[in-house]
Amino acid sequence: DIQMTQSPSSLSASVGDRVTITCQASQDISNYLNWYQQKPGKAPKLLIYDASNLETGVPSRFSGSGSGTDFTFTISSLQPEDIATYYCQQYDNLPALTFGGGTKVEIK
């Protein structure tokens, strides 16, 4: 099975800061990667699909890039409402849809 290594596991940043999260796949997954946001006590929400496409209704400060094994998720200007845990997920290698370990984003 493909392993997804996400880093950092947590970060603290100030409002307005640029925040970057990385996700590395153990083998080539092309662009078959999604990013999710999970706020405390809530279900996850799809933000980015196919590595770089913004889901409808998601603010443009969120973006994704990468292909192959290395992927990046960016919040261009951190807002208080962005406090959440973020997960990457690969869907290239069935049967397992593997998630990264998550990155908890906090306000400094």
Add this chain to the structure above:
Amino acid sequence: EVQLVESGGVVVQPGGSLRLSCAASGFTFDDYTMHWVRQAPGKGLEWVSLISWDGGSTYYADSVKGRFTISRDNSKNSLYLQMNSLRTEDTALYYCAKDRFIAAAGVGGIDYWGQGTLVTVSS
């Protein structure tokens, strides 16, 4: 509006069985692959199982293979997860989730999630 409503989560003893249900609405249920994903308390997301639009293909995480069975009833717009031989490590919030891709396009990950139902395995 897509809605996924899970039910069936309870406290059960190790070795016991449980059936989770998910009622779907707001989309053409029998066009989509469906998933179960779980989250242990304070932990990350773990994909559990998926079933194709027609029920003809099912896949499981190694951690539940041989113990859990996913099924669907397209006439009732419902998804199920039969859980047998439950272990304490199965304690989690179980989410029902819809795949992004319509049937013939394969599997594209998840675009909609329910709110989850809590399964606690404890003596």
